[in-house]
Every structure is written in structure tokens, then in C-alpha cells.
Amino acid sequence: MNKEDLLKKYFRQSLSEEEEKEFTLLLESDHDFKALYEEYSNLNLAFKSHEAEELKAFLTSIDEQEGVKKIIWYKSSTFYYLVAAVLIIALCLPFLLKPSASSLYNEFYEVYPNVEQPVVRGSEETNTYNAFKAYEASNYSLATKAFEELLQTNSNPNYKFYFAMSLLNDGKFDQALNTLKDLEDLKFSYTDETLWYMSLILIKQEQPLKATSKLELLDKLGSSFKSKERKVLLQKLQDN
Amino acid sequence: MAETIREDDLQQRLRAEDKSALEFVYKTYKSEFINYSRRFELKNDDALDVYQDAIIAMYQNFTMQQLELTSSSIKTYLFGIGKHKIYKLCKSKNKQIEIENNIEDFEDIELNDDSLNYYQKELSKLIANISDSCKELLRLYYYRNLTVQEIVEQTQYKDANTVKSHKSRCMKRIKSLVSTK
Known part of the structure; x- marks a missing residue:
């Protein structure tokens, strides 16, 4: 084996036993080989130390990048927005998982149509006619006033029901509920509707137990009004 | 991963x-x-x-x-x-080490002591002052311990003689730097 290969194997730590003997012998007896070995050894260690410094800088840069990534992440507005979003979601979770009172109300609420007084051209423009005309035109504040005036001279519960509907459609929930309360014990054309709308207003006012009792009362009365919707609504109220 | x-x-x-x-x-x-x-x-x-x-x-x-x-x-x-x-x-740091025997442990491995003498330290500093091509060639030869033939195979040098002559020039350069110190 030539001297260069022997040196290479020595520094790779891959000399066989025999080669090791040859290496030691040469080192002791051959001055040129010893000089070659010393030159190799000096440069090997010098490069090793130089490379180690560069590697240390490389590893430190990895740590710094990791640190910077963390700092950038913590300092970024995205991070704070995300924290805020998570907190908001956590706080709102119970509400998000359960349908809100408003969403239940909106899901089931429909304007009750005018089935009492047909509004046709050529009809005599009485107070009753004008009240229902305003109601059909979705002018509920005008309808409210018209029904209020009408009720001063006429105690027809049907008109009172539409008065309550006008109030309800005009967003006056408390007044609508109070008006419907006056009607709930009466047997008249809109008894079932009265209980149904009372139930919806009570849901809107976050009184689910009272709302449920109105719906259960409708069941007891054997009402067929909105029977499918009532079943679904009752279930949702119980799930809440 | x-x-x-x-x-x-x-x-x-x-x-x-x-x-x-x-x-x-x-x-x-x-x-x-x-x-x-x-x-x-x-x-x-x-x-x-x-x-x-x-x-x-x-x-x-x-x-x-x-x-x-x-x-x-x-x-x-x-x-x-x-x-x-x-x-x-x-x-x-004169610190006493006491390790529990019942915990999983590793067999310690001692490597060669690589502390440099003065000449080697100077050489190490001089490496930064030689050209990139010299630095890389000497690095492959003395640090990676590649043979001339392996260097030819792993680099753009066209043959062993080119590697040897370039290495020779680089060694002259580094020796001249040492002598001026």
C-alpha cells in the first residue's frame, strides 16, 4: 500500500491490524513519511477546528431561526387576532351550539294573513275595511291605529286578534303579547293562532318554559293548526 | 417525521x-x-x-x-x-455526579482529544485567508479524507494530475502565509 493511502486509512480510522503495524513502523523509520503524517495531521486538526466553528454558527442560526419564528408568531397581529377569535368562539360556544331565541323565532314566525275581511275594489271604505287594507298593505303602524280606533266601538275578538298581529308585525312584542293574553281564554275564530303567536313571542322574550306550555296547551286542545311546526318547535325547545 | x-x-x-x-x-x-x-x-x-x-x-x-x-x-x-x-x-466545575441507576441511560463515548497546538491554531485561522477553491480542495483532502481519485469523482476537476497540481499550489500558498506570521 502506498504511503498516501496508508495515511488516508489512518485518518479515516479504518486501518486493519496489519496496516496499523505497517503504519507504526513507517512512522518510526521513515522521516519523509513522518513529515507527511505531521503535515496531514496539522491540516486535519486545523480544518476540523475551523469546520467546527462554522458548524457551531450553523447550529446557532437554526436556533435563532426557530426563536425568530416563535417571536414573529407571538408578536404578529395574526397571533393576537387568533387568540381573540379563539376566546370569542369559546365564550360564544354555548350560544353557537344552541339555536338562539331570535333564530328560533325567525325560523317559525310568519305574518298571519288577512283571512277575516277580504279587501276588494269597490268595497265600502269603512273603518274595518281601512284597518284590514292597511294590514294587507303591510302598513302595520297604520293598521295598529286603525284597529285601535275600531276596537273602541267594536269589541269583536277577531279584530282584537288582528290588532295584536299588527302590533307584532310592527315589532311591538310586549303590547302584542298583552293583547293576545286578553284573548287566550276565549273560544273564538283565532284561539289556536292566539296561542301559537303567544308561544312565538315568549320564545323571542326568552321564556321557553312558558312558550312550551302554550304549545302543549294546543296539543291538549287537539289543534291541527301548524301541527308539524309545533312538533319541531317543541323538540327544539326541549333540546335547548 | x-x-x-x-x-x-x-x-x-x-x-x-x-x-x-x-x-x-x-x-x-x-x-x-x-x-x-x-x-x-x-x-x-x-x-x-x-x-x-x-x-x-x-x-x-x-x-x-x-x-x-x-x-x-x-x-x-x-x-x-x-x-x-x-x-x-x-x-x-468540580461537580459531583450522582445518577439514579434505575433510569434509562447511555454508555458514555469518549472521542479523541482534539485540542490544537499553537501552530495548528494559527493554521486554523489562516484557512479563512486562502482562496475558496484552495480552501475547498484542501478541505476535501485533509478534512474529508478523500483520496485524489475520490476528489476527481466528486468535483469538476478533470483528472488526478490537475487535483495534485492545484493542491501543490494551495499548499505553497498556505505555507507562505505561515512563514509571514
């Missing part, structure tokens, strides 16, 4: 001086080593310093000696080197 890279592939990449493999090993075992060093009551800064030195020693053994681990894993080898370095550090 650790499970997706095969141990022998990783060793092969380390032998080939693949820095991404080094980065992977460094990141993979860093936290575990820092935790391990807490048994010896090492401060975090010291633990990180020891870990970096152990990683470098391990990596240099792969790249300089074409190390092939057959009876141990990269992790066991790394932690063995690290453990020896921890012992050395504790000894230098």
Missing part, C-alpha cells in the same frame, strides 16, 4: 455531509437531550452548548471517517458522546 426517515438513509446522508440531515438530527433530539442533561443539574445554556458540541463531534465523525453505526443508533451514539461531554463539564 422521525419515523419516516430510515436510520441507514440518515447515516448515509450524514456521511455525504448533507447539512439538512444534520439539521434534522439536531432538531429531533434537542429537547430530549436538554431534558436528559437536567439529571446532571446543567443550566440550559450549558446543556445547549454541550449538545451542539456533541452534534458537531458526531457529524464530523460521519463526514471525516465515513462512520457506519451498526450496533447502535444515531441517537444512542449522540447521547453517548453528549454524556461524556457532560461528565467532562461537571468535572471541570
Whole structure:
């Protein structure tokens, strides 16, 4: 084996036993080989130390990048927005998982149509006619006033029901509920509707137990009004 | 990710001086080593310093000696080197080490003492002052321990004679730098 290969194997730590003997012998007896070995050894260690410094800088840069990534992440507005979003979601979770009172109300609420007084051209423009005309035109504040005036001279519960509907459609929930309360014990054309709308207003006012009792009362009365919707609504109220 | 890279592939990449493999090993075992060093009551800064030195020693053994681990894993080898370095550090600080025997531990691995003499230290500094091509050629020859033929195979040099003549010029250059010091 030539001297260069022997040196290479020595520094790779891959000399066989025999080669090791040859290496030691040469080192002791051959001055040129010893000089070659010393030159190799000096440069090997010098490069090793130089490379180690560069590697240390490389590893430190990895740590710094990791640190910077963390700092950038913590300092970024995205991070704070995300924290805020998570907190908001956590706080709102119970509400998000359960349908809100408003969403239940909106899901089931429909304007009750005018089935009492047909509004046709050529009809005599009485107070009753004008009240229902305003109601059909979705002018509920005008309808409210018209029904209020009408009720001063006429105690027809049907008109009172539409008065309550006008109030309800005009967003006056408390007044609508109070008006419907006056009607709930009466047997008249809109008894079932009265209980149904009372139930919806009570849901809107976050009184689910009272709302449920109105719906259960409708069941007891054997009402067929909105029977499918009532079943679904009752279930949702119980799930809440 | 650790499970997706095969141990022998990783060793092969380390032998080939693949820095991404080094980065992977460094990141993979860093936290575990820092935790391990807490048994010896090492401060975090010291633990990180020891870990970096152990990683470098391990990596240099792969790249300089074409190390092939057959009876141990990269992790066991790394932690063995690290453990020896921890012992050395504790000894230098006159710290008594008491380790519970019932916990999983690593056999400490002592590597050659690489402390440089004055001449070698000067040489190490001079490496930064030689041309990039000289630095790379001498690095491949004296640090990676590649033969002239292996250098031809792994670089753009057209043949062994070109490598030898370039190496000769580079050696003259570095010797002239030493003599002017």
C-alpha cells in the first residue's frame, strides 16, 4: 500500500491490524513519511477546528431561526387576532351550539294573513275595511291605529286578534303579547293562532318554559293548526 | 417525521455531509437531550452548548471517517458522546455526579482529544485567508479524507494530475502565509 493511502486509512480510522503495524513502523523509520503524517495531521486538526466553528454558527442560526419564528408568531397581529377569535368562539360556544331565541323565532314566525275581511275594489271604505287594507298593505303602524280606533266601538275578538298581529308585525312584542293574553281564554275564530303567536313571542322574550306550555296547551286542545311546526318547535325547545 | 426517515438513509446522508440531515438530527433530539442533561443539574445554556458540541463531534465523525453505526443508533451514539461531554463539564466545575441507576441511560463515548497546538491554531485561522477553491480542495483532502481519485469523482476537476497540481499550489500558498506570521 502506498504511503498516501496508508495515511488516508489512518485518518479515516479504518486501518486493519496489519496496516496499523505497517503504519507504526513507517512512522518510526521513515522521516519523509513522518513529515507527511505531521503535515496531514496539522491540516486535519486545523480544518476540523475551523469546520467546527462554522458548524457551531450553523447550529446557532437554526436556533435563532426557530426563536425568530416563535417571536414573529407571538408578536404578529395574526397571533393576537387568533387568540381573540379563539376566546370569542369559546365564550360564544354555548350560544353557537344552541339555536338562539331570535333564530328560533325567525325560523317559525310568519305574518298571519288577512283571512277575516277580504279587501276588494269597490268595497265600502269603512273603518274595518281601512284597518284590514292597511294590514294587507303591510302598513302595520297604520293598521295598529286603525284597529285601535275600531276596537273602541267594536269589541269583536277577531279584530282584537288582528290588532295584536299588527302590533307584532310592527315589532311591538310586549303590547302584542298583552293583547293576545286578553284573548287566550276565549273560544273564538283565532284561539289556536292566539296561542301559537303567544308561544312565538315568549320564545323571542326568552321564556321557553312558558312558550312550551302554550304549545302543549294546543296539543291538549287537539289543534291541527301548524301541527308539524309545533312538533319541531317543541323538540327544539326541549333540546335547548 | 422521525419515523419516516430510515436510520441507514440518515447515516448515509450524514456521511455525504448533507447539512439538512444534520439539521434534522439536531432538531429531533434537542429537547430530549436538554431534558436528559437536567439529571446532571446543567443550566440550559450549558446543556445547549454541550449538545451542539456533541452534534458537531458526531457529524464530523460521519463526514471525516465515513462512520457506519451498526450496533447502535444515531441517537444512542449522540447521547453517548453528549454524556461524556457532560461528565467532562461537571468535572471541570468540580461537580459531583450522582445518577439514579434505575433510569434509562447511555454508555458514555469518549472521542479523541482534539485540542490544537499553537501552530495548528494559527493554521486554523489562516484557512479563512486562502482562496475558496484552495480552501475547498484542501478541505476535501485533509478534512474529508478523500483520496485524489475520490476528489476527481466528486468535483469538476478533470483528472488526478490537475487535483495534485492545484493542491501543490494551495499548499505553497498556505505555507507562505505561515512563514509571514
